[in-house]
Amino acid sequence: MNGVVGVLALQGAFAAHCEKLAALDVECIEVRTTEDLGKVTALVMPGGESSTMSHLLVSSGLFDVIDERIADGMAVFGTCAGMILLASDIADGRDDQRSFSALDISVRRNAYGRQVDSFETDLATPFGDVHGVFIRAPRIERIGKSVEVLGSHDGDPVLVRQGRVLAASFHPELNEDERLHRFFVEEIVMKEQE
Amino acid sequence: MTSGNASSVGTLKVKRGLAEMLKGGVIMDVVNAEQAKIAEDAGACAVMALERVPADIRRDGGVARMSDPEMIEGIKSVVRIPVMAKARIGHFVEAQILEALGVDFVDESEVLTPADETHHIDKFAFTVPFVCGATNLGEALRRISEGACMIRSKGEAGTGNIVEAVRHLRSILGDIRKITQADSAELFQWAKTLQAPLPLVQEIAETGKLPVPIFCAGGIATPADAALAMQLGAEAVFVGSGIFKSDDPAPRARAIVEATTHFRDAHVLAKVSRGLGAPMTGIAMDEINGTQRFAERGW
Numbered sequence: 001m002n003g004v005v006g007v008l009a010l011q012g013a014f015a016a017h018c019e020k021l022a023a024l025d026v027e028c029i030e031v032r033t034t035e036d037l038g039k040v041t042a043l044v045m046p047g048g049e050s051s052t053m054s055h056l057l058v059s060s061g062l063f064d065v066i067d068e069r070i071a072d073g074m075a076v077f078g079t080c081a082g083m084i085l086l087a088s089d090i091a092d093g094r095d096d097q098r099s100f101s102a103l104d105i106s107v108r109r110n111a112y113g114r115q116v117d118s119f120e121t122d123l124a125t126p127f128g129d130v131h132g133v134f135i136r137a138p139r140i141e142r143i144g145k146s147v148e149v150l151g152s153h154d155g156d157p158v159l160v161r162q163g164r165v166l167a168a169s170f171h172p173e174l175n176e177d178e179r180l181h182r183f184f185v186e187e188i189v190m191k192e193q194e
Numbered sequence: 195m196t197s198g199n200a201s202s203v204g205t206l207k208v209k210r211g212l213a214e215m216l217k218g219g220v221i222m223d224v225v226n227a228e229q230a231k232i233a234e235d236a237g238a239c240a241v242m243a244l245e246r247v248p249a250d251i252r253r254d255g256g257v258a259r260m261s262d263p264e265m266i267e268g269i270k271s272v273v274r275i276p277v278m279a280k281a282r283i284g285h286f287v288e289a290q291i292l293e294a295l296g297v298d299f300v301d302e303s304e305v306l307t308p309a310d311e312t313h314h315i316d317k318f319a320f321t322v323p324f325v326c327g328a329t330n331l332g333e334a335l336r337r338i339s340e341g342a343c344m345i346r347s348k349g350e351a352g353t354g355n356i357v358e359a360v361r362h363l364r365s366i367l368g369d370i371r372k373i374t375q376a377d378s379a380e381l382f383q384w385a386k387t388l389q390a391p392l393p394l395v396q397e398i399a400e401t402g403k404l405p406v407p408i409f410c411a412g413g414i415a416t417p418a419d420a421a422l423a424m425q426l427g428a429e430a431v432f433v434g435s436g437i438f439k440s441d442d443p444a445p446r447a448r449a450i451v452e453a454t455t456h457f458r459d460a461h462v463l464a465k466v467s468r469g470l471g472a473p474m475t476g477i478a479m480d481e482i483n484g485t486q487r488f489a490e491r492g493w
Contacts, residue, residue, distance in 0.1 A: 011239055012215055015217065032459075048216075049275050049276075051234065051275065052238070052275070052451070056451070059452060115322060116203065133208060135211045135212050
């Protein structure tokens with residue numbers, strides 16, 4: 001494909017996402033500054049600690065620039081903490097925690113419990129069964145009308161899409177499976193904006 | 195994994211996964227709820243709850259044990275980020291208690307007084323993931339073979355002196371680089387020399403990295419120290435006494451977080467290193483006699 005996919009590398013599991021994209025022969029760079037962001041056509045927001053990333057997004061000046069790019073239609077894929085960063089409402093976060101409101105969902109941070117409750121399970125999706133690794137995962141508690149649910153677990157949505165924004169409450173980057181990254185690149189990044 | 199809705203907790207993937215999520219971050223030692231808030235406010239990706247920071251354990255002497263559950267719960271109740279806590283080497287009951295308390299990671303730590311001078315904890319027996327210290331690659335691989343899901347280079351905790359952390363990181367990562375150049379026959383010799391399981395040595399030869407994340411601990415006192423560890427190849431840093439034994443903890447904590455993220459950007463490092471007040475005083479290695487060296491504990 002033409003263009004470079006960036007992986008937000010302020011904190012978290014950015015290296016695992018880069019490996020997935022590299023396996024798809026997608027050119028990928030780590031994004032830590034506004035200069036880095038200027039080089040990319042799409043952005044992956046990894047798992048990690050959402051409050052840490054929120055803090056670093058503000059101090060690096062990236063928050064406002066990413067916000068503008070998303071409004072202009074940049075394709076974004078957020079996993080776990082990355083999904084929290086994209087959500088319109090966050091429960092159980094820090095009061096000063098910011099998000100891009102790019103996805104009309106309400107999420108509750110760490111709603112599946114602490115690390116001893118973290119789990120893995122198979123999920124039915126339009127791409128077939130996908131293995132989901134949930135680590136101190138956020139739960140989607142409300143979805144807006146324009147949000148499409150691509151996968152659920154115990155009745156809660158865990159894989160959702162709204163236009164050029166894709167988000168998962170689990171970690172596809174920790175599996176030997178590139179289908180979700182391929183879907184993001186081929187069906188969202190490479191598709192012309194409407 | 196089975197198909198359907200069967201879900202499993204405590205798998206290697208789930209346990210190593212949390213270590214993956216902490217990469218690029220700073221894990222800060224805190225001794226009370228107030229410090230835990232300062233750490234989270236500064237952007238820490240996790241806190242280590244303990245009763246005394248290593249510098250005080252070193253000063254006080256005596257036996258250092260797992261912290262009081264009440265104190266750990268107090269810290270858990272005020273932050274949303276993961277909370278870690280330390281168990282003594284080989285003290286699997288302390289680890290069982292920490293797991294029951296719902297801590298997110300157990301550090302089987304040489305900073306506490308060892309409970310077993312031969313055996314480490316069988317970490318596969320737990321749902322909670324473990325981090326262990328290592329001074330060299332053999333020690334790291336032995337800990338991984340016991341189930342550790344994260345390795346931290348030990349350094350020398352409570353000294354504010356980065357020299358041992360650098361020695362240990364260079365030893366571990368340097369040997370990994372050499373192993374990637376070895377032929378298949380030489381790998382048997384490497385396993386023997388390192389006193390490490392052959393399959394793990396063979397895996398490193400193929401991948402060029404440890405099967406779990408490697409973080410740096412023991413002696414980080416400044417933003418430059420954190421960036422040094424990251425440039426040497428650490429994937430995140432632990433800061434113990436370095437923050438709350440300094441003159442002004444909050445700005446120093448924020449600066450170390452920035453330095454760990456922007457570790458290759460000297461302009462950012464120069465900016466965040468300004469006006470932080472005095473770092474912890476620190477101790478030179480020749481001022482510590484053998485029995486006071488924490489890094490030598492562990493087998």
